[in-house]
Amino acid sequence: MDIVNEILEREQKKAEKYKPITVEKHLELEFDIGSLLASDTNDLESKLLKSDKERDTYLQSLSRDNTQLLLNKIWELPTERIEEAIVVRLPHPTTVLPRAKPVPKPKPLTKWQEFAKAKGITKKKKDKLKWDEELQKWVPLFGFKKAAAEKEKNWLIEVPQNVDPMTDMYEKKASEKSEKVAKNELQRLKNIARARKVKIPRVGLPVTSDKASATQLATAATIAKASTASLGKFQDKLPKEKEARGKGIHELIPGKERKRKAPIPTPKAEREANLSLLDNILNKRPKIDMEKAVTKRINDEQVQRSEEKKATNPKTGKRKGKGGNATKFSAKKPKAGKGQRNPGKKTGGRKRR
DSSP, rough: OHHHHHHHHHHHHHHHOOOOOOOOSSSEEEEEGGGGGEOSSSSEEEEHSSSSSTTTHHHHHHHHHHHHHHHHHHTTSSSEEESSOEEOOOOOOOOOOOOOSSSOOOOOHHHHHHHHHHOOOOOOOOOOOOEETTEEEEESEEEEEEHHHHHHHHHHHHTTTTTTTOOHHHHHHHHHHHHHHHHHHHHHHHHHHTTOOOOOOOSSSSOOOOOOHHHHHHHHHHHHHTTTTTTTTTEEEOOOOOOOSSSSSHHHHHTTTOOOOOOOOOHHHHHHHHHHHHHHHOOOOOOHHHHHHHHHHHHHHHHHHHHHHHHHHHTTTBBBBBOOSSOOOSSOOOOTTTTTOOSSOOOOOOOOO
16 A cells, blocks of 8 residues: 555646646637737636745746647648758747837948949958968968968068068068058048048048148248238249138138138028028129210211222222222321320431531
C-alpha cells in the first residue's frame, strides 16, 4: 500500500505542476494576435489581492491562465514547417501602441546615392575576404587585420626613379592616406550641409594664416586708408585700385554712415504699396511735346524740298545723275566762319614782295 500511495502522490504532484490547457472565464478575453496582446476585462477578487499570503499565488495563476488562452489562439492559426521547426505567421496588429519618441525621418541620400538611383546602379554585395597571392592567405578587405596584412606585405617599398632617393616612402604613404581620409571627411560634411540646405563655398580651400585672398587684401587696404585723420580723403590711389565692397566692410570703415535697416512692413502697408506701384505703372502715359513735334516735321519737309531742288537742273528741268547732263559733285560746300577770326591761325594767300 505504501508503494501505491507514493505513486498516487507522485502523479498528483505532476498534475499540479502541469495544469490543463483549457481555461474557463466569465467574459472572453480580447485578443490582438499580431501584437501578442490579451486584454482581460473580468473583475479581480479583492479578498485574495488584500491578503499578503495569497496575493502572489493569485496573480501568478491569473497570468498563467491568460497566457494559456493567448497561446491557444495562436495555435489556431495555420502552421508550417521551416527547417525542422513549426512556425505560425502572425496577422497584422490592430492595436496602435504609443511611441516614446517620434518616428525617425528617413536619412537623406548622398550625392553618389542620388546619382546611382537616377542611373539605376544597384549595390553589389562584396566578399569580406580576398586571396592575396604574395602572402598566400585570405586577407580581409577592411579592418585592423587588413592593416596588419598590408604592413606585413609592404615591409620594403621601392623608391621610384623620378623621386628623390632620400624620400621616406613610408611617411609619404601615410600622408597620402591621411589626405584621403580628410577628403572623405570633407565629402561627408558636404553631404550633411547639402541635406540641411546650408550654403558652402563651391570650390577652393579656406584661407590660411600665411596667405590672404585678394578680397581680404583689398579690405585691409581700404580700412587702413580710412583710418587716417581725414578718413582717407587725401590718400593716393593706384591707377586701377578699387575700394573693397561687401557685407560687413561698411561697418569696419570709420566715419561711414550706417544705413539703417527699414522695419518690416505690415501686410496692410505692403499691400497698399504694391497697389500704388501697380496704379503708377498702368496709368503712366508718354508725354508728347506738340510744339517740338510740329517743328521737327516742318524742318524735315524743308530739308526734303531743298534736296529735291538741288537734284533738279534749272535749265532742263531734269533730275541730275539719271540721264541729265549735269555733273554730280561729292564735295560739300565749305561753311562760313560766322564773322569770327582767329588771329593766331595762319591763312594761305599771296606773299608780298
